[in-house]
Amino acid sequence: MGSEETQKKAVVLVSGGLDSSTVLAIAKNNGYECFTLSFDYGQRHRSELVAAKRISKAIGSREHKVVVLDLTAIGGSALTDTSIPVPESEGQGIPITYVPARNTIFLSIALGWAEVLGAHDIFVGVNAVDYSGYPDCRPEYITAFEAMANLATRASVEGRRLTVQTPLINLTKAEIIQWGTQLGLDYGASVSCYQASSDGLACGRCESCRLRRQGFEMARLSDPTAYQK
């Protein structure tokens, strides 16, 4: 890790869930000075913000920022519109838990903060394996975002290139968990459930819980998740 002057800065999107916690551990392990960014966007699973703060502190974020952004004004997803129930399993096609343009919105705000900080890297835990139904988790989307970002900012005009790093994009949940575990990450601090209780207990039934539980099984590691009774 370099000195304060030379250490590379990165903005890391952290949701409090398993994937983004792993990404933060990876960025930190790669020598970045990490600035973590979360959103209070009207999500049902508000305990994820508590988890995001806990994990930022545990892994050593230089600064954790929570940006307030009312996506319930737009609606269109089971995660932001309380009139749409969270399904226990998703059908074919794009899931109802998909929040319209969420990754684009979050990455855009990360881009703004990166510009203010002079950071040239944004880390995000998108995954094209488990979330193959989400258009904004595909590698070609990330490439297009990066191309846009490299025309959008002061840095781009001045010749500095911004990179969107997606270390998990092609990994299975089990591979993600194995990597994080090797880096010493305590997954008990993370909350993945779409409808976790206010104290962070997982429902154990939603799609996100199911993928997470299977991940620990496939990784042959014990599942530290605290489930509701």
Place this chain on the structure above:
Amino acid sequence: MGSEETQKKAVVLVSGGLDSSTVLAIAKNNGYECFTLSFDYGQRHRSELVAAKRISKAIGSREHKVVVLDLTAIGGSALTDTSIPVPESEGQGIPITYVPARNTIFLSIALGWAEVLGAHDIFVGVNAVDYSGYPDCRPEYITAFEAMANLATRASVEGRRLTVQTPLINLTKAEIIQWGTQLGLDYGASVSCYQASSDGLACGRCESCRLRRQGFEMARLSDPTAYQK
């Protein structure tokens, strides 16, 4: 204009200023059912939100939405960081009134709403003539955003194409004012000033006021702007 069933929908970004008011009048005149979007992002010039509402109503927006998004958390601009003064004239390079990644953030949220509405067009009043110093007002940036947007959403997966319409991008302020005037727009309802008073009176001195005043002069039209004494 088509029937309710067939009328094309558009999301129009409205700031309450001269350019976006003109864009709304253009979209409306082109037969779109317009949904206007503004942001309460911690801007100094809050009277622009009042103007955005007034203009949305005057021109006939189907729905005007104000999304709360605290960009002061990120800072980095004279428009969102009260510790940075608004200059009376800008020097060379990227102006201090540039808000990092603002257009990207606003367009991303417009993209989310467009997806929820089933709109395939987003109208935005970016201009590469007066705002040549702003990286996110350049045509190549808009093209890149559109390419990204067409990979980001449910609509893109289902084969529907999203277009970002920028009718003002290559026009001078005088040409913009002439177009809006032809469409019957009352520019007295719009507020362009970076530091307008709470009742919408313009300072007459900032860069935005200067460009606006010159525009009316060049267009040989009387300036309806209400200035501070």
